[in-house]
Amino acid sequence: MEPGAGDGAPHYRENNGSRxxxxxxxxxxxxxxxxxxxxxxxxxxxxxxxTWDPKTVRTALLKLGYQEKPxxxxxxxxxxxxxxTDHYVTPEGAVVSLQVHDDACVIGFVQxxxxxxxxxxxxxxxxxxxxxxxx
Numbered sequence: 001m002e003p004g005a006g007d008g009a010p011h012y013r014e015n016n017g018s019r020x021x022x023x024x025x026x027x028x029x030x031x032x033x034x035x036x037x038x039x040x041x042x043x044x045x046x047x048x049x050x051t052w053d054p055k056t057v058r059t060a061l062l063k064l065g066y067q068e069k070p071x072x073x074x075x076x077x078x079x080x081x082x083x084x085t086d087h088y089v090t091p092e093g094a095v096v097s098l099q100v101h102d103d104a105c106v107i108g109f110v111q112x113x114x115x116x117x118x119x120x121x122x123x124x125x126x127x128x129x130x131x132x133x134x135x
Contacts, residue, residue: 024101052094
Protein backbone atom coordinates (compact mmCIF):
# COMPACT_ATOMS: atom_id res chain seq x y z
CA MET A 1 0.00 0.00 0.00
CA GLU A 2 1.36 3.43 -0.90
CA PRO A 3 1.96 5.91 1.98
CA GLY A 4 -1.03 8.15 2.66
CA ALA A 5 -3.26 5.89 0.58
CA GLY A 6 -6.40 6.44 2.62
CA ASP A 7 -8.44 3.28 2.27
CA GLY A 8 -5.62 1.49 0.44
CA ALA A 9 -7.17 1.69 -3.02
CA PRO A 10 -4.70 1.60 -5.91
CA HIS A 11 -3.79 5.09 -7.19
CA TYR A 12 -5.46 6.73 -4.17
CA ARG A 13 -3.01 9.65 -4.00
CA GLU A 14 -3.07 10.10 -7.78
CA ASN A 15 -6.87 10.17 -7.91
CA ASN A 16 -7.28 12.28 -4.77
CA GLY A 17 -4.23 14.53 -5.00
CA SER A 18 -6.34 17.68 -5.20
CA ARG A 19 -7.93 16.76 -1.84
CA UNK A 20 -4.63 16.32 0.00
CA UNK A 21 -3.53 19.46 1.81
CA UNK A 22 0.02 20.72 1.43
CA UNK A 23 2.59 20.52 4.19
CA UNK A 24 2.96 23.40 6.65
CA UNK A 25 6.21 24.45 8.27
CA UNK A 26 6.14 24.05 12.06
CA UNK A 27 6.02 27.83 12.56
CA UNK A 28 3.20 28.24 10.02
CA UNK A 29 1.28 25.35 11.58
CA UNK A 30 1.53 27.03 15.00
CA UNK A 31 0.30 30.35 13.58
CA UNK A 32 -2.61 28.65 11.76
CA UNK A 33 -3.60 26.75 14.91
CA UNK A 34 -3.60 30.04 16.84
CA UNK A 35 -5.96 31.59 14.26
CA UNK A 36 -8.20 28.49 14.23
CA UNK A 37 -8.44 28.81 18.01
CA UNK A 38 -9.62 32.45 17.56
CA UNK A 39 -12.20 31.54 14.90
CA UNK A 40 -13.66 28.42 16.53
CA UNK A 41 -15.44 30.20 19.44
CA UNK A 42 -17.04 32.64 16.99
CA UNK A 43 -18.38 29.77 14.88
CA UNK A 44 -19.56 27.99 18.04
CA UNK A 45 -21.45 31.09 19.22
CA UNK A 46 -23.09 31.50 15.79
CA UNK A 47 -24.03 27.81 15.75
CA UNK A 48 -25.53 28.05 19.23
CA UNK A 49 -27.48 31.16 18.17
CA UNK A 50 -28.74 29.41 15.03
CA THR A 51 -27.25 32.04 12.72
CA TRP A 52 -25.00 30.52 10.10
CA ASP A 53 -25.72 32.50 6.94
CA PRO A 54 -22.58 33.80 5.17
CA LYS A 55 -23.36 37.48 5.81
CA THR A 56 -23.67 36.99 9.58
CA VAL A 57 -20.58 34.76 9.73
CA ARG A 58 -18.57 37.30 7.69
CA THR A 59 -19.62 40.17 9.96
CA ALA A 60 -18.67 38.23 13.09
CA LEU A 61 -15.23 37.27 11.74
CA LEU A 62 -14.46 40.77 10.51
CA LYS A 63 -14.87 41.90 14.13
CA LEU A 64 -11.75 39.82 14.90
CA GLY A 65 -9.80 42.19 12.65
CA TYR A 66 -9.56 40.05 9.52
CA GLN A 67 -9.89 41.61 6.09
CA GLU A 68 -12.01 40.07 3.38
CA LYS A 69 -11.07 40.18 -0.29
CA PRO A 70 -12.27 37.98 -3.17
CA UNK A 71 -9.18 35.74 -2.97
CA UNK A 72 -8.25 36.13 0.68
CA UNK A 73 -6.92 36.31 3.24
CA UNK A 74 -10.48 35.80 4.62
CA UNK A 75 -13.23 34.42 2.43
CA UNK A 76 -16.73 33.51 3.66
CA UNK A 77 -19.26 32.00 1.26
CA UNK A 78 -22.24 29.68 1.10
CA UNK A 79 -21.68 25.97 1.44
CA UNK A 80 -20.95 23.85 -1.61
CA UNK A 81 -23.85 22.16 -3.35
CA UNK A 82 -24.11 18.41 -2.73
CA UNK A 83 -25.71 15.78 -4.89
CA UNK A 84 -28.64 14.18 -3.05
CA THR A 85 -30.50 11.29 -4.72
CA ASP A 86 -31.12 12.90 -8.12
CA HIS A 87 -30.38 16.62 -7.74
CA TYR A 88 -28.03 19.14 -6.12
CA VAL A 89 -28.85 20.76 -2.79
CA THR A 90 -27.00 23.70 -1.23
CA PRO A 91 -27.19 23.28 2.54
CA GLU A 92 -27.79 26.25 4.83
CA GLY A 93 -24.57 27.47 6.33
CA ALA A 94 -21.25 29.08 5.54
CA VAL A 95 -17.72 27.95 4.79
CA VAL A 96 -14.72 30.00 5.82
CA SER A 97 -11.11 30.12 4.69
CA LEU A 98 -8.32 32.24 6.06
CA GLN A 99 -4.87 32.27 4.47
CA VAL A 100 -2.43 32.65 7.36
CA HIS A 101 0.79 32.12 5.34
CA ASP A 102 1.56 30.82 1.85
CA ASP A 103 1.75 27.33 3.35
CA ALA A 104 -0.92 27.62 6.06
CA CYS A 105 -4.67 28.13 6.20
CA VAL A 106 -7.63 27.91 8.49
CA ILE A 107 -10.72 26.28 7.05
CA GLY A 108 -14.04 26.12 8.79
CA PHE A 109 -17.77 25.94 8.50
CA VAL A 110 -20.93 26.46 10.48
CA GLN A 111 -24.25 24.82 9.67
CA UNK A 112 -27.36 23.55 11.42
CA UNK A 113 -25.79 20.28 12.59
CA UNK A 114 -22.27 21.40 13.59
CA UNK A 115 -19.31 23.72 13.16
CA UNK A 116 -15.54 23.41 12.86
CA UNK A 117 -12.36 25.45 12.43
CA UNK A 118 -9.03 23.75 11.76
CA UNK A 119 -5.53 24.54 10.58
CA UNK A 120 -4.42 22.97 7.31
CA UNK A 121 -2.02 23.44 4.46
CA UNK A 122 -3.41 24.79 1.18
CA UNK A 123 -4.89 22.47 -1.43
CA UNK A 124 -3.14 22.23 -4.83
CA UNK A 125 -6.06 23.42 -6.95
CA UNK A 126 -8.33 25.31 -4.54
CA UNK A 127 -6.04 27.14 -2.14
CA UNK A 128 -7.44 27.36 1.35
CA UNK A 129 -10.84 25.88 0.49
CA UNK A 130 -11.04 22.11 0.66
CA UNK A 131 -12.23 20.90 -2.76
CA UNK A 132 -15.68 19.29 -2.69
CA UNK A 133 -14.59 16.24 -4.71
CA UNK A 134 -11.62 14.68 -6.41
CA UNK A 135 -11.04 14.17 -10.13
